[in-house]
Amino acid sequence: MSTTASPPAPGETQATAADALTLSGVDISYRVRRADQRIVRDVSFRVARGESFGLVGESGCGKSTIALAVVRYLARNGRVSAGRIEIDGRDVLSLDRADLRRLRARTVSMVYQEPGRALNPSILVGRQVAEVYEIAGAPRSEALDRAREILARVRISDPDGVMRRYPHQLSGGMLQRVVIAMALAAEPSLLILDEPTTALDATVEADVLDLILGLRAEFGTSLLFISHNLAVIAKMCDRVGVLYAGELVEEGPASAVFGDPRHPYTVGLLRSIPRRDGGARAPLQTIPGSLPTPGSVAAGCVFAARCGLAQERCRAETPAVHRIEDGCGERGSRCHFSEQAQSLPIHSIVAPDSARIADRAEPLIRARSVSKTFQASGQRVRGLHQVDLEIAAGETVGLVGESGSGKTTLARVLMGLTAPDPGAEVTLDGRPLAPLAGARTAADQKALQIVFQNPDSALNRRHSVRRLISRSLAKLGGYRGEALQARLQALAESVRLPERYLPMRPSQLSGGLKQRVAIARAFAGDPQIVVCDEPTSALDVSVQAAILNLLTDLQHRERVAYLFISHDLGVVRYLADRIVVLYLGRVMEIGPAQSVLDGPHHPYTEALLSAVPTLDDSDRERIRLEGEIPSAADPPAGCPFHTRCPRRIGEICDTTEPEMRVQAPGHEIRCHIPVDDLRRLQSAGGGAPSASAGR
Amino acid sequence: MAGFVLKRLGLGLITLWLLSLLVFFAGQVLPGDPARAILGPLAAPSAVAALARQLGTNQPVIDQYGTWVGHLLTGNLGTSYQYQAPIAPLLGKALGNSLELALVAFVMVVPIGILGGVIAALNVGRRVDRVISVFGLSATVIPEVVSGIVLILVFGLWLNVLPIQAAWPPGAGLGTQIYHLIMPAIPLALILFGYIQQMARAGTVEALASDYARTATLKGLPRGVMIRRHILRNSLLPTITVIATQTGYLIGGLVLVETLFHYQGIGTLIYNAATSKDFPMLEAGVLVIGAAYMVATLAADMLYTLLNPRLRLRGVE
Amino acid sequence: MSIEALPVESRAALSAGAGDLRRQFLRDLVHQKAFMIGATVLGFWVLAAIFGTLVVQDPLAQNLSAINQAPSASHLFGTDQLGRDVLARVIVGSRSILVTAPLATLIGTVLGTVVGLSMGYFRGIVDDILGRFVEAFLALPLVVTGIIGIVALGASDTTLIIVIGIVFTPLIARTVRAAVLVERDLDYVAAARLRGERSLYIMFVEILPNVLAPITVEFTVRLGYAVFTIVTLSFLGFGLQPPTPNWGYDISANVGAVTAGYWWEVLFAAVAVATLVIGVNMLASSIESALDAS
Numbered sequence A: 001m002s003t004t005a006s007p008p009a010p011g012e013t014q015a016t017a018a019d020a021l022t023l024s025g026v027d028i029s030y031r032v033r034r035a036d037q038r039i040v041r042d043v044s045f046r047v048a049r050g051e052s053f054g055l056v057g058e059s060g061c062g063k064s065t066i067a068l069a070v071v072r073y074l075a076r077n078g079r080v081s082a083g084r085i086e087i088d089g090r091d092v093l094s095l096d097r098a099d100l101r102r103l104r105a106r107t108v109s110m111v112y113q114e115p116g117r118a119l120n121p122s123i124l125v126g127r128q129v130a131e132v133y134e135i136a137g138a139p140r141s142e143a144l145d146r147a148r149e150i151l152a153r154v155r156i157s158d159p160d161g162v163m164r165r166y167p168h169q170l171s172g173g174m175l176q177r178v179v180i181a182m183a184l185a186a187e188p189s190l191l192i193l194d195e196p197t198t199a200l201d202a203t204v205e206a207d208v209l210d211l212i213l214g215l216r217a218e219f220g221t222s223l224l225f226i227s228h229n230l231a232v233i234a235k236m237c238d239r240v241g242v243l244y245a246g247e248l249v250e251e252g253p254a255s256a257v258f259g260d261p262r263h264p265y266t267v268g269l270l271r272s273i274p275r276r277d278g279g280a281r282a283p284l285q286t287i288p289g290s291l292p293t294p295g296s297v298a299a300g301c302v303f304a305a306r307c308g309l310a311q312e313r314c315r316a317e318t319p320a321v322h323r324i325e326d327g328c329g330e331r332g333s334r335c336h337f338s339e340q341a342q343s344l345p346i347h348s349i350v351a352p353d354s355a356r357i358a359d360r361a362e363p364l365i366r367a368r369s370v371s372k373t374f375q376a377s378g379q380r381v382r383g384l385h386q387v388d389l390e391i392a393a394g395e396t397v398g399l400v401g402e403s404g405s406g407k408t409t410l411a412r413v414l415m416g417l418t419a420p421d422p423g424a425e426v427t428l429d430g431r432p433l434a435p436l437a438g439a440r441t442a443a444d445q446k447a448l449q450i451v452f453q454n455p456d457s458a459l460n461r462r463h464s465v466r467r468l469i470s471r472s473l474a475k476l477g478g479y480r481g482e483a484l485q486a487r488l489q490a491l492a493e494s495v496r497l498p499e500r501y502l503p504m505r506p507s508q509l510s511g512g513l514k515q516r517v518a519i520a521r522a523f524a525g526d527p528q529i530v531v532c533d534e535p536t537s538a539l540d541v542s543v544q545a546a547i548l549n550l551l552t553d554l555q556h557r558e559r560v561a562y563l564f565i566s567h568d569l570g571v572v573r574y575l576a577d578r579i580v581v582l583y584l585g586r587v588m589e590i591g592p593a594q595s596v597l598d599g600p601h602h603p604y605t606e607a608l609l610s611a612v613p614t615l616d617d618s619d620r621e622r623i624r625l626e627g628e629i630p631s632a633a634d635p636p637a638g639c640p641f642h643t644r645c646p647r648r649i650g651e652i653c654d655t656t657e658p659e660m661r662v663q664a665p666g667h668e669i670r671c672h673i674p675v676d677d678l679r680r681l682q683s684a685g686g687g688a689p690s691a692s693a694g695r
Numbered sequence B: 001m002a003g004f005v006l007k008r009l010g011l012g013l014i015t016l017w018l019l020s021l022l023v024f025f026a027g028q029v030l031p032g033d034p035a036r037a038i039l040g041p042l043a044a045p046s047a048v049a050a051l052a053r054q055l056g057t058n059q060p061v062i063d064q065y066g067t068w069v070g071h072l073l074t075g076n077l078g079t080s081y082q083y084q085a086p087i088a089p090l091l092g093k094a095l096g097n098s099l100e101l102a103l104v105a106f107v108m109v110v111p112i113g114i115l116g117g118v119i120a121a122l123n124v125g126r127r128v129d130r131v132i133s134v135f136g137l138s139a140t141v142i143p144e145v146v147s148g149i150v151l152i153l154v155f156g157l158w159l160n161v162l163p164i165q166a167a168w169p170p171g172a173g174l175g176t177q178i179y180h181l182i183m184p185a186i187p188l189a190l191i192l193f194g195y196i197q198q199m200a201r202a203g204t205v206e207a208l209a210s211d212y213a214r215t216a217t218l219k220g221l222p223r224g225v226m227i228r229r230h231i232l233r234n235s236l237l238p239t240i241t242v243i244a245t246q247t248g249y250l251i252g253g254l255v256l257v258e259t260l261f262h263y264q265g266i267g268t269l270i271y272n273a274a275t276s277k278d279f280p281m282l283e284a285g286v287l288v289i290g291a292a293y294m295v296a297t298l299a300a301d302m303l304y305t306l307l308n309p310r311l312r313l314r315g316v317e
Numbered sequence C: 001m002s003i004e005a006l007p008v009e010s011r012a013a014l015s016a017g018a019g020d021l022r023r024q025f026l027r028d029l030v031h032q033k034a035f036m037i038g039a040t041v042l043g044f045w046v047l048a049a050i051f052g053t054l055v056v057q058d059p060l061a062q063n064l065s066a067i068n069q070a071p072s073a074s075h076l077f078g079t080d081q082l083g084r085d086v087l088a089r090v091i092v093g094s095r096s097i098l099v100t101a102p103l104a105t106l107i108g109t110v111l112g113t114v115v116g117l118s119m120g121y122f123r124g125i126v127d128d129i130l131g132r133f134v135e136a137f138l139a140l141p142l143v144v145t146g147i148i149g150i151v152a153l154g155a156s157d158t159t160l161i162i163v164i165g166i167v168f169t170p171l172i173a174r175t176v177r178a179a180v181l182v183e184r185d186l187d188y189v190a191a192a193r194l195r196g197e198r199s200l201y202i203m204f205v206e207i208l209p210n211v212l213a214p215i216t217v218e219f220t221v222r223l224g225y226a227v228f229t230i231v232t233l234s235f236l237g238f239g240l241q242p243p244t245p246n247w248g249y250d251i252s253a254n255v256g257a258v259t260a261g262y263w264w265e266v267l268f269a270a271v272a273v274a275t276l277v278i279g280v281n282m283l284a285s286s287i288e289s290a291l292d293a294s
């Protein structure tokens, strides 16, 4: 362990011809408003042949920019301003047009986030896949045959059917398979995957990740895997590089970096993820401050402004990559004090006492047989089907489900933004609530508030923060004049929004600050229940932690109830007292959080839990769902889950919709399998029959 | 598709009906009496009253409108005050002439406009793009009066290569006709050029920035193939709609150009009808224009739907 | 040049630190050549309209002994059929159009904004009904609608302003409606409803400020078309009546003289029109691209 080690950085150690990809000292700049902005600085790493290398970092760290630079597809105003990029030992930056084309055709392929946009909307899928073979010189009919083969190899059960479709006719998961097939068609030596599963649902994501792992073994391709999700990277990669503000701050074998991080940023990042064993709502740790704007750190360590270990030296002297010799293979950290990284002081704003005060005497809000049918292009779409839900004062109910499950629709119905079908009954404190917000009494309006998913959409971008919050204080809290100002101060303080942000417009705030404004607004009228619709899904993990802490803190002080909607079971596990699982607009399971998570649980819940990669248990036995989430316009008969259920017991599942069955007091499951059988099956530990119901 | 067309036709009819109301009642606002206007200030009051009776202008407005619409529905466009002759044949001939002029303009401009837009897009931000775009942008806003005058001066007077009268000598062949129509067509084409060019450019720029263009490039397709196969089809689709909606403009431009170049088309017909307060003619002309616009946009939408699988296959899944 | 070209992640990082947004917008604006050219041209004509009479000869003074004179030192742009100084008529001719065009555009923009906001916000039946009217207007070319309006109301400057204002209304309403449709689905509108705001408040205080950008662009673009339409209508004889100098009318009055070789009688007015419309148009497009960047 040397603290004085100087370059070469890990990547510069002899770029052998065997390496699939080598970056050495790469700088990338964009020209913005007549000035150069350096987005990526001095990044070096290498991906050995057959290796899977992960680049992880929060938004704005430059990870996608690096990927695009590797294939030389930077925007017109961007350029690699220093350094070398080599693929298979060939200098990418100096290739001429024809060679670059050949390189793209044969040696490197790329898959990115939105599969729906990666394919040409007006060309048949089959033609698009076959095109890869045509470029390689195959005649048309042979190209089509080979396209069929490669589609079969990515486990598409009906390649012919898929080839005859246009992209918009396929689901997201299917499209991503097609894109992956297309990327692998030329058998490239390097495959770049840029957030390939971020836009997909958890169960589909799990399936696609497994597919990639399998194909990698089969094709022997090297991977450059880019993600913001540490757990996904941990699952997929041998080695990992952590990016922060355009710099590679730590690099090494995935197990070593995640198990024994040596850079304060990595340490902070890992600490901010809700853990399964984190204990009941122990406060999450956060990284204070926010990402520096590109080019703003002239000298010293880029992380210094947010680092709990920063000293004089850090601000004066840019740290070089320090090699770490701990027997875990080649690894390095760009920190002056890398060996002390784990002594990073704990930063957590609140320490809520974990004693919860949920009096379940009388439900605060009660929804009975809520259904919602939409009319979409001539079809009737069942958004919600006979949903019952109760929320008591002061408790947190977690609402979990994938896309199309109706979780946002349920929130909108409760809020009065969408009217439910006739027959639904929603009461607040025993009083019936008008279906639409406009018709509700002022008292009802202030009792029920919401924090939306995307603060950019939820905050009027033309109004200042002060105005945004004041208006809610005036309308909901009835404050005027002096009292309003005083309350505004207090509220801003309680959401930890420094006063200097009050005159600013939302666009001048970071994502986390914006969400604080939205939270302040929701709490302006002392609500009794706040619906949180994925309030952290648009945020980075380190920011997410701070917001989750804030929400728990506020709950303790204001005794408010939450309906917390999320697709992220980790977050729900962390916050919720009770959990509701939705699938295709129906409640599949409802019960106390612990009992739902521990099981026995509904087969769908089981699959969801199993789908999510976590840092804790990378080698747990997994249950995979095959097939697509059916369309809500045409839900399957019988049990809505039967088309994908790995525990399907037979005919009855296809024909008869199961009733809710009480598993334990307050815990109900909608499944034909008797509770005892479920318990036996699930405690058998992954004895699930391999999923194959997806036809 | 059939449902779509029917729905569009229905909406189009409603629009035409509104249009008929609009024009009809605009005519009613006019101070003065049509019969008096036709016969002039010196005519005897009894003659004026007789003509008013004959024209039906002494009836209540609602009744007049009813009669008028009734006639329209049976294909009777009425009688022109000004020419004292049935409108339909006059209008038909003028429409034919105008269509010929419009066609010349379209044939001139559509390929050039699309090409200009695509070339600009492929060189986005460079000088070529700036020159084409600034030219296009300016071309759309210069009134035809201005470009027409300049053309007359340059090609008609100083270079003397093109006739300044659009009307060709009687019995002229198609070639001569087109030769006469070139100069009047240019002001129209200039304005259309801007629209088409801008639309084609915007569509192509967007397609070039798309993820699917990136996919195609990263597959290793040569740029030319990539553009032909993956860009043009998606980028030029919206241009079709623009071309159609510009028919409306085109007819407006005809009023000016036909007057300037002394050409007997629907533009001059409407102009003359307006200045001489020949309401039946004006109303009929306006409805014909409205109908032409409707047909053009409907045709464009159908074409758009046919070429766009996303719309064509809606409801199949 | 454009921040749009950046990948999303870096764009977010950049805008987080962006200082004063308005100042940034102005800086983007003046850095464009198109803006400077447009502003100069428009500025010239505004000055000409205000102070023109102080500099040039009397545009109404006829001199029948000096008709149809070619440009010369005493008449830089020559004289017309009545022996009036063409230069004077061109300079002073900017007056009427610089009053009528902006006023007409303003009327159209205000009405169009109100109509478009209502259509986009209420959707449903309001949208359907107003939409039919808008569609009916759009089916007719501007010039034809203008002619009908003027024939019905009688030709005068006021009529011209009102008619063009009304003709622009549906065009602007369509743009505003499209922008409002996007806005009304954003959650800030839902948030406003959840705190019990009234529709009028939501439309004008919440939504309107967010659609000002397209409205501004639309105003400048339409200003150019107002000039276009007024010149065309005046040429056709539906505008301001003689002898007041007026570009469109002057062109039509002298166009017959062109065949006799008296080109200066129409060319200079035509060029004046061209510079004004192009200048306004350049302003419009530079404002649009500066707004896009911010």
Ligand code: SF4
Binding pocket: A263, A264, A265, A301, A302, A303, A304, A305, A307, A308, A309, A310, A311, A314, A319, A334, A335, A336, A337, A338
């Ligand atoms: S160099 Fe200093 S500021 Fe940077 S990460 Fe290490 S300890 Fe923190």
Ligand code: SF4
Binding pocket: A603, A604, A639, A640, A641, A642, A643, A645, A646, A647, A648, A649, A650, A653, A658, A670, A671, A672, A673
């Ligand atoms: S009812 Fe059948 S298909 Fe549905 S979850 Fe239970 S076992 Fe699976």
